[in-house]
Amino acid sequence: MASSEAVSGAARRPRGVGSFLRSQMRNIAPFLTLIFLSLFFAFASPSFATLDNLGNILTQVSVTGVIAVGLTFVILCAEIDLSIASIANVTGIAVAYFTVQESYVNIANVPLPGAVAILLALLLCAALGLVNALGLTVIGIPSFIMTLAMMQIAAGISALLVRGQIAYKVPDLITTLGSGSIGGIPWIVIVAAVMLLAGHLVLTYTRFGRYVYMVGGNREAAEYSGLNVKLILGVVMVISAVCSGIGGMLGVAHFGSAQQNEFDTYLLDSIAAVVVGGTSLFGGRGGIGNTIVGLFVLGVLNNGLDHVNIDSFLKILIRGLILLAALIINVYAQRLREKAAE
């Protein structure tokens, strides 16, 4: 009896090193990938591992990073937001729409103060996020479908606003944050870092952040614990849209123009950054730390492939394969964890 007691006690004691590593696989694997890719490109190209290039990489991932902050919240809740790129686009266009353009650009050209233009643009993306939220929680449309519709709606609003033209002017504040720099550091990198930090603090240290993890971990249990799950999901969808909107405004300033379909690649990039970083597609696991690693993996990969002179068509395929590998690890890590818990 005593011996069987001891055995079952040992079985219940949580972890040896092996099981710890297994349960941490989703955090370790992306980090190893990042180190491996960095080493590979450092050896493959002399121009890769330089301070200048690090700056390039940081700048290149900034817009994705801002969008990915909100998406991290969404994916932690085991939902998805496919409208992020379109909302980024429409918000960027909106802020230009409310700014006086050169005479040959034939859009609204309302002489509004920059702050008002920014505020209106933010209101627009928040409103679109609210529509996502209502569709998901009140009507009960799965987020995958709801945000797919929103992707089209936001693209439609973009089209109506610019009518095939290109706008160049945005409020000064946006221009500075998007393309200026201070002490040699681009403002856009600083904004991305601040937003990532803010996202991390909210997720880790606030009650709301805890709710996000719990809703993602077991939605039914969250409901049976008396949480207002719909409210939490709704807020998360709005956060995602607002982050996308901010990313869109910065992006427009960064690219120097606002036009249709400007952000199309950012949908996949943002999802990839979150998932490659190891945040669970099933919700409840991961966080901004993972997203940052994911952003670097993506940034190093995109940037590094340019340095090694690779067929630009092959580049697309490689990115796809890396994403697939990350998805496999993501799903596999979840299974390992569940096994460890059983």
Next chain:
Amino acid sequence: MPEGRSPILELQGITKSFGGVEALRGVDFALYAGEIHGLVGENGAGKSTLMKIIAGVHPEYSGRFLVDGKETRFRSARDAHAAGIAMVHQELSVAPDLSVAENVFLGNQPTSRLGLVQWRRMAREAGEQLARFGIDVDPMTRLGDLPIGLQQLIEIARVLFSGARIVILDEPTSALSPPEVERLFATLRRLRDEGTGIVFISHFIEDILRVSDTVTVFRNGRKVAETAASATTKGALIEAMIGRGGEALEHSYTDDLMLPRSDGGPVVLKVDQLSLARSLQDVSFEARSGEVLGIYGFMGCGQQELSRILFGKLKPDSGTLVVDGAPKSFASTAAARRAGVALVPESRRAMLFHQEPVYKNISISILDRISAMLLKPAQERDIAKRQVEQLQIRPPVVGLDLGMLSGGNQQKVALAKWLTYPPRLLVLCEPTRGMDVGAKNDVINIVRDLRAKGLAIIVLSTEPETVLSLADRILVLKRGAVVREFKNEPVSKDRLLEAA
């Protein structure tokens, strides 16, 4: 037990554990063709676990598993099915939105040479099969439109006529009326005479004795007795089920338990004319402070729906709820929680976060009372530690992932969530299901303490023992309606079963 023949199914030394808790310890089991083998044992004794291993639901266990004398290991329910083993699970597993005929043929609809489903043939054959079973329904009716008992019969019919040579029935009679049970038994006997091996699990011991050839008794994951049904008695079986020192429990099967005279304190909850399509009809009752109200009924009697309505998870079609004198119509579970209602559902999985530590599981429901915006982890841990101590949760480590705890301890955590700021009304669904005797007693004591503190408590269960061991007053729910109230009077398991 038929002599001189080899069993079609044989298990040797089967051991199975869940998260460090052994559900089965070295169990041997044999089933012969043309035999009805009854299994009895308390909840959590290991009957269902063993049957799920046989049906391929639990592929991981240790021990030997032989079919027709050949060693086998099923990886999935599909493997078991291919070997001719079919199981009727305790929970209904039908497709309510499909027709009766489609349910009967689920997965193997008759098709023409082109692979198209032959609807007319399917309907005709389904009708014939069901008629053999004494069920007379239009095979094209949507299954969900039929009463629960009939749905269960149809599911059983599907399994019985699937051509399986080994059929396992896990508590098949819980939602059936007496004549339906008779029809089921007649069919089982006929199948047995045709050579099918049948395992029959039930907590109705009379049924087991009536229909089985052989009876096996389980207790705490072990097989404690195996005997010919004709050579044993109800009393002997109950004694074997609960072991020595269980006299009190044994008496509860037949002896009367006197419900107390006290009427409890002030009314906390008043339910008036609650109705929900096909589940509840004009249910009215009151729950009082300092009283445990038991609600008993067979599976599918509407208990589950009732508990969900009380906690704001389901909206009733009509009827009113009054909590502490104020009429309520809960828009969400959060609203119910704020009104002082707490629910522990029957499935622990449904209310606990297995991958999160114990303290986060305990604090989640009261987080808004601890912290306005920023979390206070130290305080959370303190609160959790107090609860873990009070409820004697083992191991007493609040940082441990919940999944590492045994079922009984998880159930205590599920209770602990609500106890730091006690609710006005605590609704418990199947609070002791699947627990060992020790954990069961702990839970019973916790509930009594809470009652003494003046909570109004509602215990809903399909197990008469649970209701009898906890309740001061008992309502019997049948097909969604309250059919009997026991108060200030003697009650026993037999009387409860009779009323339901």
